[in-house]
Amino acid sequence: MDLTVRAVDVGFGNTKYISSVVGGEIRCASFPSLAYPSMRDPSVHPGYERRKTVVIPLNGLFYEVGPEVELAADTFRATQMHDRYIETPEYMALLRGALAMMKVSAIDLLVVGLPVAMLSSKKASLEKAMTGAHDVGGGKSVTVRKALAVAQPQGALVDFAVQHNKTTTIEREQSLIIDPGSRTFDWLVARGMRLVQNKSHSVNRGVSDMLQAMAAEISADIGTPYTDIDAIDWALRTGKNPVIYQKPYDISRAMPMAHSIAQQAVASMMRWIEASYSFQNIILVGGGAYLFKRAVKEAFPKHRILEVKDPLHANVRGFQIAGMNHVQKLFGTGLGAQS
Template identity: 35%
Template sequence: MKSHAAVFAVDVGYGNTKVAFRNGSEVATLIFPSLTPTYQEQTIAIESQGLLTVPKTVAIEWNGKTYEVGPGVPLSSRNGDAGGTLADNYCTTDSYAALLGGAFHFANIDSVDRMVLGLPVKNFHKYAEHLRQTFTGKLDFGNTQVTVGRVMVLPQPIGALVNFTKYHEFDQENPHLIIDVGYFTTDWVVATGLTMDERRSGGHQSGASHYFQKIAERIKAKLKASPDGIERIDKAVREGKKYLLAGQDIDLAPYRAESQPVIDGTVKIIHNHIGHTEDLRSIVLTGGGAALYASTIRAEFPSTRIDMMSNPSFSNVKGFFAAGEVAMMREKPRKEGVAA
């Protein structure tokens, strides 16, 4: 039986979709790849009497098409073409909507009072209203039907900032720099307390995927064999394992070294944009690609303390959830006053 949630937070990232919602007194989270291949029912696995494992996926319908969404979607399902997903207008695509439908399905929720979503800083003003209009009201994802009372949209790093203020020692009087290394974009916010300095905040279209793509290009140039996409390279890098290609187990260390300029260039752009750093209390580093960028950021800002968020992949979505609950609590007295 489906349930209701007062606040439902979803971070539909370019690499993974993260979800946070309240389950009793705890905040539950879940994650699955942001991949949406055309749905194909696993009839052989279903009829194998339990011998074969059925992938944990669901059919999600949107705009006349049916997509396969969930933790069991193969990492190679993008077939090396990330162009359809890694785009500035990602939040307007059918894939984004399908992933949102998958989030509701796997959370087992069919109605929410407030859904909280995030956008990259550079696209926030362009697409925030689109998200509010598209995903408010009754949503039909085929077998998954959902009702959303209100959509709240936040700049991506604000989620990490809210999360940081809630669970860490936080200087309210001096600015912090929050760097969110995502899959397609790297966003940063300079904020004092919860006041954002928009002049020093921004985003750059370069994230973990660009680093993995450069590794793939170097492999292709040297071995004359084309990797089948960057997702398996991502997995090998994060797990510290060799990468299997055409029967060979490839050590990625030399290719990572050749691809380091991608990271170096992005960190330089951040430094140039924020200008002076003498006033910063700390740099809060978060996002799925945080570990990849950490050493370069430490070298670029040697005098500034680095606060590395624990479990950075979930820091934004947990912050979105906390912000949604705070917003609802602030509105409650006003509603009670009107009722009175």
């Protein structure tokens, strides 16, 4: 009997998930980690405009999540960026939204991620919450038979080893995986594929801190409060200046503030790790990797900073590979390949 393995990484900025596994090809997708609640199912309202979202019923409310969730947005940006976010209904709505988009009715092993600093305290409770039947709306449910929570950068390490054909040689090497996210800056020290717990950690100094600091700089520059964080994010990712008062604003004027925050995050990490010369691999992943690359290189001037293809999905892709390997070792059986 084939077993189905899937992975989800509910981050503060984006929710990443495995959309399908076809043969040896692992396909990833993602959507913003925003969940907008309402008292009634918006998809059944008269005049509802169809968009790329799903509606998840939870605790008497209906949470709309998905790639086009911002079309459902009000003026309040509904994020849950705090240390207990995995216990919030928004987290569960995002997780179930990802399950709904996978289009499978049952998952034998679901692999999920946690920031490094939360792993020891939240692992057991998250695995318990993930297990069982999940109502994904529309009269459908997805049953998760077993869940496994791992440190987010651990997935990136697995993905790196596979992409660079190092699954055997990496067992004799020491690696540092750096994963800048929306809220947290995570790093993981590993010997082979095993986590070195007392040198791995995370700090709340991520991309959102950069965007907020840059917004403050722009506000001071234009003489009025500027709060369009999404416009700054888009500008940084595309290299195109945001338009403010009908004119392009030179975003490079605020970049020194972003670099300062990246340096602060890296400096926090450097206090935890020792003997940087012993790292054979320093791997930079995550959606915010490009904003931290300069600061990381400054901290490790004698190393080559390694990257992976599609760094945004590195963690969840690695989760999937690790989950498939785990099932293969336990049961020596095939894996589901639902599209």
